[in-house]
Amino acid sequence: MRFQLTDEQKALRAAVRDVVGRSSAAGAWGLVAPRGGAADVHSPAPLVDRGFWRALGELGVFSLRLPEVDGGAGLGLPEAVLAFEELGWALVTGPLVATHLAAGVVPGAAAGEVVVAAVDDGFVEWLDAADVVLGDASGAVALRSVDPLTPLHRVPAPGRTEPVAVLLTAAEQLGTAARVCGLAVQHARTREQFGQPIGGFQAVKHLCAQSLVRVEVARAAVYAAAVTGDVVDIAAARLLADEAAVRGARDCLQVHGGMGFTWESEVHLHLKRAWVRARRGGGNTESEELLAADLLARAA
Incomplete structure (x- = not known):
């Protein structure tokens, strides 16, 4: 099976890479502040860069799969995969997947105005930085994450992974x-x-x-x-x-x-x-x- 990207898919991939490459919230490290050494990554509760989050929303990262009548791009999973591949490449921080899945369900998520976290397999990422949490996060206990840029909490009841x-x-x-x-x-x-x-x-x-x-x-x-x-x-x-x-x-x-x-x-x-x-x-x-x-x- 051959996978040949269309010109539109190539343009989408290039646009995402350009945005994450120019942002101080992403760059090569995905830091929440410009690179400056250990002080940038040892914060006990890293915050989502709201300006960059809105930039991702304006680019359509969170609304890619929403129908056009609902304000989305009306694209499919292949395009979403291309976008998230670039986000992973740039080490972008924040609950990207949860916010993407919440577009069209949680007001403001599609535009990047709202940060959405989700309970996943007994854990929730970016709980303290989220405006909305999907799933039961009651009784959440903060953990020391191996990744200093991804704060974690453990919750008693595991969530469902789509x-x-x-x-x-x-x-x-x-x-x-x-x-x-x-x-x-x-x-x-x-x-x-x-x-x-x-x-x-x-x-x-x-x-x-x-x-x-x-x-x-x-x-x-x-x-x-x-x-x-x-x-x-x-x-x-x-x-x-x-x-x-x-x-x-x-x-x-x-x-x-x-x-x-x-x-x-x-x-x-x-x-x-x-x-x-x-x-x-x-x-x-x-x-x-x-x-x-x-x-x-x-x-x-």
């Missing part, structure tokens, strides 16, 4: 996987050791090559799931995208060495974000069980 949310999370993971693959290749080309670029060493070549393979396999699966909308395809795409993001970020960190752990580098932030996303509903266990049930049903 297939679209699972797919959009996979798209974000795909963006992260592509970003860290590019960072690893770039560093391998420029960092020298023993008088030559480290990319000349076989072990580093293998790490970069394997990362690229995982990205392309995950991309094919995510794009296919966006076209079919099938829950089994979405589960497979999520598993592949989670693996591509987490393993790709770990390998990128390996290529960078100790430099990748410093606050001057964005590499460790990509790994931490990939870990947090992988814990969302629709992750490993849930998707694996869905795929296993489908295989057993086919065998029967």
Whole structure:
């Protein structure tokens, strides 16, 4: 199966990348303030940049799938996946998936005027920064998140994860996987050791090559799931995208060495974000069980 993007889809992808690239709320790190070192990322409760959130709303990120009569773009899952891939690539902060799903349901969500969080698999991201919380968040307990840019709370009652949310999370993971693959290749080309670029060493070549393979396999699966909308395809795409993001970020960190752990580098932030996303509903266990049930049903 071949996936050839239309001119309109390419333009959408370029527009999203342009907006997140120019914003101080996104940039390369996705910081809530301009880059300035550890002080930017050690805030106990990072806030959503409301100006940037409205910019995403004006671009149509949250209203992409709303019908035109309701003020949306009237597009589909493939276009939403392309947009969220770019958001993942730029490490954009905030409850993006929850706000997107709330467009048309929660007034102001589509325009980026309202920040919406959602209870997901017993956790809720960005609870304190949200104007509206979907699901029961009573009794929420703050957690120390591995990702300093994604505040987390645990809630007693897990929420229900919609297939679209699972797919959009996979798209974000795909963006992260592509970003860290590019960072690893770039560093391998420029960092020298023993008088030559480290990319000349076989072990580093293998790490970069394997990362690229995982990205392309995950991309094919995510794009296919966006076209079919099938829950089994979405589960497979999520598993592949989670693996591509987490393993790709770990390998990128390996290529960078100790430099990748410093606050001057964005590499460790990509790994931490990939870990947090992988814990969302629709992750490993849930998707694996869905795929296993489908295989057993086919065998029967």
